[in-house]
Amino acid sequence: xxxxxxxxxxxxxxxxxxGEYVVxxxxxxxxxxxxxxxxxxxxxxTVAGTTxxxxxxxxYNEIGSSSLFExxxxxxxxxxxxxxxxxxxxxxxxxxxPMTATTADVRRLTGLMENELPDQDIxxxxxxxxxxxxxxxxxxxxLLATDFRARVANEAIALQAAIEVVGSFPFRVPVSxxxxxxxxxxxxxxxxxxxxxxxxxxxxxxxxxxxxVEETTVGVFSVSSPTDPYTGA
Numbered sequence: 001x002x003x004x005x006x007x008x009x010x011x012x013x014x015x016x017x018x019g020e021y022v023v024x025x026x027x028x029x030x031x032x033x034x035x036x037x038x039x040x041x042x043x044x045x046t047v048a049g050t051t052x053x054x055x056x057x058x059x060y061n062e063i064g065s066s067s068l069f070e071x072x073x074x075x076x077x078x079x080x081x082x083x084x085x086x087x088x089x090x091x092x093x094x095x096x097x098p099m100t101a102t103t104a105d106v107r108r109l110t111g112l113m114e115n116e117l118p119d120q121d122i123x124x125x126x127x128x129x130x131x132x133x134x135x136x137x138x139x140x141x142x143l144l145a146t147d148f149r150a151r152v153a154n155e156a157i158a159l160q161a162a163i164e165v166v167g168s169f170p171f172r173v174p175v176s177x178x179x180x181x182x183x184x185x186x187x188x189x190x191x192x193x194x195x196x197x198x199x200x201x202x203x204x205x206x207x208x209x210x211x212x213v214e215e216t217t218v219g220v221f222s223v224s225s226p227t228d229p230y231t232g233a
Contacts, residue, residue, distance in 0.1 A: 001092065002092045002123075004094065005095050006062055007061060008061070009061055009091060011074060013029075013074075014050065016050075016087075017085055024047055024078035024080045025078075026079050027076060027077065029043050029054060030077075031060060034071050034072070036073070042077075054076075071091070071092055073088060074091070075088050094129075099157055101127075101128075101157040101158040102124070103119045106161045106162045109158055109159060110169070121168075122161055126161075127161035128160075131160055139156075139207075149209070153210050155206050156207055166192070
């Protein structure tokens with residue numbers, strides 16, 4: 001989970017034991033910084049149910065001037081039925097990234113629907129940093145362009161985010177679905193490897209456009225389809 005540096009971060013804390021929601025008798029949290037040092041220690045939490053919203057003040061979310069990002073770690077300790085339990089909630093901080101790529105763009109590129117690929121499973125910021133690590137400011141500066149380069153750079157971020165989850169497609173994509181009002185069916189011979197190769201080909205084209213790098217040919221070839229978990233085909 002990403003938040004902007006210097007701003008408050010709101011975390012949803014679920015009290016669960018063995019997958020079941022519980023109401024603890026007491027709870028505290030400790031906040032640790034990027035290096036693991038405790039900046040808040042055993043702060044008492046007011047518990048009124050199985051879930052609460054924990055807000056980390058902005059003063060604890062400042063990052064170093066030379067940092068691209070930093071991590072924080074929230075350790076929630078609680079007592080239920082006389083036994084102690086601990087949940088860890090890590091989150092990431094970065095400065096504002098001026099990208100227009102959205103989770104809807106990722107679903108557009110993959111053909112999946114929101115119930116198959118929800119927002120929480122798409123990490124656009126990590127996708128941006130993957131491309132930044134590979135191409136540095138040669139890529140990030142394109143987001144500030146006022147011509148086609150900004151659009152294509154954002155498309156590259158969406159494509160990279162799609163590539164990062166494509167491995168889970170066989171477990172996400174049903175061949176058919178039905179509800180009270182409608183029914184749809186997909187081609188039963190979906191080749192997920194070809195989908196991945198096509199996403200990678202489009203990403204390479206986008207990077208070629210905005211970076212003027214030499215294009216590498218990515219072959220799109222047929223392989224045997226993995227067993228579909230829904231049909232057994």
